Amino acid sequence: MGATLSRDGDVDLSVPLGPLRLRNPVMPASGCFGPELAPLVPLHQLGALVTKTVFTAPRSGNAAPRLTDIGPGALNSVGIPSPGLDAFRARVLPAYAAHGTPVIVSIGALAVHDYFVIAEGLRAASFAAFEVNVSCPNLERGGVSIGADPHQVHRVTRGVVDRAGDRPVIVKLTPNVASVEEAAHAAEEAGAAALTVANTFVGLAVDLRRRRPVLGNGTGGLSGSGIKPLVLRLVWEASRAVAIPVIGCGGIATTADVAEFLIAGATAVQVGTATFSRPDTMRRMIDELPAQLSELGCRRVTDLIGSLRP
Amino acid sequence: MTIQPLAPETPARVVPVCLDAPVVRNQHVADRYWMLRLDAPEIATGVRAGQFLLLTASRTPADGPALPRPMAVYDVDRACGTVDVLYGVMGYGTTQLTTFRPGDLMTVVGPLGRPFEPPAGTTRLLLIGRGIGICSLTLLAREQSEGGREVTAVLSGRHRRAIIGADFCESLGLDIVQLRDDDESSDVGSVRHLLAGRHDPSPPDFLATCGSARLLALSRELGRRWRCEVQVSVEAHMACGLGYCHGCAAGEVGRHEESPLVCATGPVFRVR
Numbered sequence: 001m002g003a004t005l006s007r008d009g010d011v012d013l014s015v016p017l018g019p020l021r022l023r024n025p026v027m028p029a030s031g032c033f034g035p036e037l038a039p040l041v042p043l044h045q046l047g048a049l050v051t052k053t054v055f056t057a058p059r060s061g062n063a064a065p066r067l068t069d070i071g072p073g074a075l076n077s078v079g080i081p082s083p084g085l086d087a088f089r090a091r092v093l094p095a096y097a098a099h100g101t102p103v104i105v106s107i108g109a110l111a112v113h114d115y116f117v118i119a120e121g122l123r124a125a126s127f128a129a130f131e132v133n134v135s136c137p138n139l140e141r142g143g144v145s146i147g148a149d150p151h152q153v154h155r156v157t158r159g160v161v162d163r164a165g166d167r168p169v170i171v172k173l174t175p176n177v178a179s180v181e182e183a184a185h186a187a188e189e190a191g192a193a194a195l196t197v198a199n200t201f202v203g204l205a206v207d208l209r210r211r212r213p214v215l216g217n218g219t220g221g222l223s224g225s226g227i228k229p230l231v232l233r234l235v236w237e238a239s240r241a242v243a244i245p246v247i248g249c250g251g252i253a254t255t256a257d258v259a260e261f262l263i264a265g266a267t268a269v270q271v272g273t274a275t276f277s278r279p280d281t282m283r284r285m286i287d288e289l290p291a292q293l294s295e296l297g298c299r300r301v302t303d304l305i306g307s308l309r310p
Numbered sequence: 311m312t313i314q315p316l317a318p319e320t321p322a323r324v325v326p327v328c329l330d331a332p333v334v335r336n337q338h339v340a341d342r343y344w345m346l347r348l349d350a351p352e353i354a355t356g357v358r359a360g361q362f363l364l365l366t367a368s369r370t371p372a373d374g375p376a377l378p379r380p381m382a383v384y385d386v387d388r389a390c391g392t393v394d395v396l397y398g399v400m401g402y403g404t405t406q407l408t409t410f411r412p413g414d415l416m417t418v419v420g421p422l423g424r425p426f427e428p429p430a431g432t433t434r435l436l437l438i439g440r441g442i443g444i445c446s447l448t449l450l451a452r453e454q455s456e457g458g459r460e461v462t463a464v465l466s467g468r469h470r471r472a473i474i475g476a477d478f479c480e481s482l483g484l485d486i487v488q489l490r491d492d493d494e495s496s497d498v499g500s501v502r503h504l505l506a507g508r509h510d511p512s513p514p515d516f517l518a519t520c521g522s523a524r525l526l527a528l529s530r531e532l533g534r535r536w537r538c539e540v541q542v543s544v545e546a547h548m549a550c551g552l553g554y555c556h557g558c559a560a561g562e563v564g565r566h567e568e569s570p571l572v573c574a575t576g577p578v579f580r581v582r
């Protein structure tokens with residue numbers, strides 16, 4: 001993937017992500033994107049595409065209701081329904097691959113060994129990178145406990161890296177920990193090429209009249225612009241703790257948000273919840289980024305990365 | 311009660327668009343209900359009865375609500391390029407919707423979902439709606455009555471002012487039955503008795519319903535009694551409206567297979 005200059009030719013939007021070079025730093029967050037968006041989003045212009053997390057076996061997901069919102073935050077407990085590995089290879093992945101944009105395959109599991117089964121099972125498939133989801137808060141078990149334990153993060157990362165061949169392995173960390181640095185270190189030491197910081201924050205919405213959780217699964221994961229300051233802090237801390245690139249993910253809704261995350265230390269960003277209300281969010285960001293860079297006195301996206309002043 | 315996806319579509323759905331549509335009007339109508347008219351020719355030309363829109367109630371990307379609100383298309387003026395949405399003010403999101411003034415731009419995505427599909431040869435339709443669910447049936451009422459079919463609209467609400475769509479159906483010259491909680495006419499037993507009495511001699515060949523689990527159960531029962539096709543428009547919380555977020559699975563959680571998504575496979579389903 002060569003460097004791509006923006007339309008006016010004087011601003012370089014491209015960013016390095018391990019061995020990959022993305023045409024720009026804007027990509028969707030796993031689970032908040034699908035090829036169904038092709039009529040509304042120019043998929044060929046995005047920095048990368050990220051699949052919904054795939055599991056070895058089919059999963060039906062959690063009980064309804066799966067979604068609610070509280071002001072600028074969305075709480076979900078979808079529970080990652082998945083068609084399973086075979087259907088993913090046969091039906092899902094080809095739909096992502098058809099747009100000339102690097103595809104990052106998000107993989108998930110409830111047990112450590114299953115991550116290796118998936119990585120192995122995808123060996124022959126064609127895609128750019130793995131994103132290892134060790135951080136979904138809505139699974140029966142595993143997600144949070146794996147991501148919250150640096151030893152498990154190390155084990156899972158090393159095992160996937162060993163089976164990934166030349167493909168870079170990105171590890172998506174959970175924010176539901178006391179120290180994001182420890183998990184970041186563990187993933188880096190195990191051979192991760194990059195980190196995604198972070199996933200949703202565990203939360204609870206209460207139905208006042210019924211005195212029950214609003215969501216069918218009880219708790220859910222909070223996303224949306226309400227969590228932006230929390231994630232900016234995590235990105236800032238994680239990016240200073242490791243030498244590998246960090247992809248910021250959480251509450252990014254505007255071009256200014258993209259710039260803030262880059263300044264805080266992110267090399268690229270993932271956009272999730274914002275796409276629901278405004279499907280053209282990522283396109284706008286890519287269109288507006290050159291002007292945003294100029295306004296900040298930069299000619300390259302890379303000039304902004306980690307430029308937060310003390 | 312089982313709901314099933316409709317058979318594969320013919321013709322194929324129009325591709326949805328995302329617009330910043332000018333608000334033409336946004337006014338309180340009655341009780342908790344408001345009428346919103348958007349200037350959205352790209353949607354007005356292709357939308358079919360039973361399809362829905364996602365309305366973004368936040369003014370800027372940093373504001374709430376974080377999720378768009380799925381809304382049925384109440385009516386459409388294809389010549390003027392406008393779509394009407396009748397919404398109930400229930401919480402934060404719909405309260406935000408009331409703040410939009412004529413001339414403001416509202417982000418809208420649509421048309422989305424599968425429309426009602428009355429079987430070929432349908433001549434008599436019975437539409438049974440309650441509360442805000444009536445809004446999923448009004449465009450169907452217009453199109454079918456203007457197509458020369460005989461339409462009966464059963465409209466249920468908490469009290470007289472909470473029955474929506476009565477004026478609309480009256481303007482179409484439909485046969486209307488109004489049901490209210492405050493005079494107990496909406497009681498399911500009475501409704502069963504009333505509809506059986508009215509329609510047993512010449513039953514409808516298509517029944518569409520929305521807005522009430524009790525009326526859905528009754529619709530299913532009447533559909534069996536009359537051997538007619540029954541379709542329901544299902545309501546759900548949604549995020550993407552296109553199927554990729556999987557936020558709106560319709561039914562029971564199976565062990566391996568996800569139940570149909572309301573947004574992509576529905577919102578209109580066949581009732582069995």
